[in-house]
Amino acid sequence: MTEGSRAGSERSREEIQDAQYGFPYHFIPRQTEAGFEQSVTVRWGYLYWSYLGVVLEHLEKLRPASVLDVGSGDGRLVFEVATRLPGARVLGIDTSERAVALAQAMHPGGDFRSGDVTQPGFLKEVFDAITLVEVLEHVPNGQIPALRSALRQHLGPDGRLVVTVPTKNVVIHPKHYQHFDLDSLKSVLEPDFEYEVGAYLNRQSRITRLIDRLVTNRFFAVREPRLLGWLFGLYRRRFLHATPATAMRICAVFKPASGD
Numbered sequence: 144m145t146e147g148s149r150a151g152s153e154r155s156r157e158e159i160q161d162a163q164y165g166f167p168y169h170f171i172p173r174q175t176e177a178g179f180e181q182s183v184t185v186r187w188g189y190l191y192w193s194y195l196g197v198v199l200e201h202l203e204k205l206r207p208a209s210v211l212d213v214g215s216g217d218g219r220l221v222f223e224v225a226t227r228l229p230g231a232r233v234l235g236i237d238t239s240e241r242a243v244a245l246a247q248a249m250h251p252g253g254d255f256r257s258g259d260v261t262q263p264g265f266l267k268e269v270f271d272a273i274t275l276v277e278v279l280e281h282v283p284n285g286q287i288p289a290l291r292s293a294l295r296q297h298l299g300p301d302g303r304l305v306v307t308v309p310t311k312n313v314v315i316h317p318k319h320y321q322h323f324d325l326d327s328l329k330s331v332l333e334p335d336f337e338y339e340v341g342a343y344l345n346r347q348s349r350i351t352r353l354i355d356r357l358v359t360n361r362f363f364a365v366r367e368p369r370l371l372g373w374l375f376g377l378y379r380r381r382f383l384h385a386t387p388a389t390a391m392r393i394c395a396v397f398k399p400a401s402g403d
Contacts, residue, residue, distance in 0.1 A: 184359045207228070236255070270302060343384070
């Protein structure tokens with residue numbers, strides 16, 4: 144083996160190892176009071192991925208040159224947008240410094256900032272699209288006008304705001320202030336934004352509850368890729384879209400209010 148091929152082989156090994164740091168796999172095996180564990184399952188994973196897919200579909204249709212993700216959390220949406228819209232400028236912001244640190248660790252190439260979009264001077268840029276995914280339910284009613292005004296300020300005149308929120312069909316979590324139907328969602332945004340299009344998502348039914356229990360329960364978690372893929376495909380085809388009476392979530396697109 145020549146020096147050049149050896150160096151190339153070493154770089155490849157380093158690249159393989161470096162790629163594995165995209166997930167903190169050393170934190171999976173652990174000792175707890177219940178005993179030794181070496182797996183992590185997320186019961187709501189298929190729900191999250193299904194509505195995130197709808198958000199990404201909207202963005203792919205819009206083809207924005209710049210995207211601001213407000214309440215970016217661990218940075219997953221920023222990562223997916225950057226992957227699907229190569230060349231677009233994508234910024235994630237969150238009030239939690241811990242969330243931003245995690246996002247930067249999980250997506251080292253991403254652009255993240257810790258701070259409050261409603262604070263004057265925190266952000267100066269204007270974006271073609273803003274995403275607000277599972278955020279509004281965390282905001283007290285009295286603070287929504289300031290958030291709404293800040294979003295309008297940082298959205299271009301032809302831009303779009305893509306929002307997801309849990310519906311009133313879902314029991315309010317202790318960390319949430321409120322859940323929404325389409326009318327209440329419009330009412331908190333329409334002084335600055337006009338509703339354009341939306342959908343009720345994540346249908347609740349006996350079959351979806353069965354799928355939920357089959358995928359993850361206290362005895363086992365389905366891990367076989369083909370079976371998981373089939374179940375997710377079935378869910379996307381038959382249960383992603385819902386009615387106001389059965390939906391767990393709303394995804395809606397708003398444009399800046401006319402006359403601004």
